[in-house]
Amino acid sequence: MTDSGATLRTSLERDELLVCPGVHDPLTAAVADSIGFNAIYMTGYGTSLSKTGYPDAGFITMPEMIENAANIQERIDVPLIADSDNGYGNATNVIRTVREYIKAGVGAIHIEDQTFPKRCGHTKGRQVIPREEAIGKIEAAADVRDDRAEDFVLIARTDARGTGDGSLDEAIGRANDFLAAGADVAFVEGPTDESELERIGREVDGPIVYNFVGDLGSSPYVDLGSLEEWGFDIVLFPITSMLSTIANVYADLSTFADDPVAAMRDIDDTFNAQPVGTLHEFSGFPEVVEWERQYLPDEAQDKYEDSLGDDLESE
Structure with missing residues (x-):
């Protein structure tokens, strides 16, 4: 890829849902790329589990994530959307994080508003930083994008819906604030049913992401046509390769043992x-x-x- 951000923006301008399978390493990315998608997603959970053996609970570091993203983007011919967790620190840390992902050549990243250490967006015990601090991190990320690579796509994620006292109102408010701070796309993690998805589509003032995690999380299985109807622009299937790898390797090695x-x-x-x-x-x-x-x-x-x-x- 010479300019994966520009290519990704072209895809987002089309009036159709951008479907992104999740991969956890260059090997699974190469498989996805051989099938043919307009964009591919690098899962943080799968990266952590495959590179460190630990779950998505803040154990993986920025260099490990960026190395994986760079290797995946090098191996595929379409833009990569990469998880960048919570930016690995405060707003000043986010500046370096975004610079490094831009150097890695990926088309987009998403940054969330969780505290450190963060954890999978579909597990209990998540916490988010104050809204003002989160806005500052998105402003810092947007300034780096504008200075270093204008076509780089910045996705701002909020986990406010899934905190102990979180509400959808708070999550939607944060999403709109992040868009106003310079994010290109908003990502409300953890809607619990279709009515919440409809509200997100109606009330978030900009392009939006749905994170399709299936049985692993709290968000519902939904028809892709409905997501398009409600106004979603990107749907991520983050655990596709991870679950497939675990399930198929387990089945094959069980037979192998016999x-x-x-x-x-x-x-x-x-x-x-x-x-x-x-x-x-x-x-x-x-x-x-x-x-x-x-x-x-x-x-x-x-x-x-x-x-x-x-x-x-x-x-």
């Missing part, structure tokens, strides 16, 4: 049935071979003569 050889054959057959080519083709080995031909001395090709292994050229 009969490793038969299980490996089934895994091979399942993989070969997908339209992604061989593992080497999917991972990009043919491109590496082409780089060698283009840039290395001719004698560097001698290593392929009479050597054993899969043919690494694309068919």
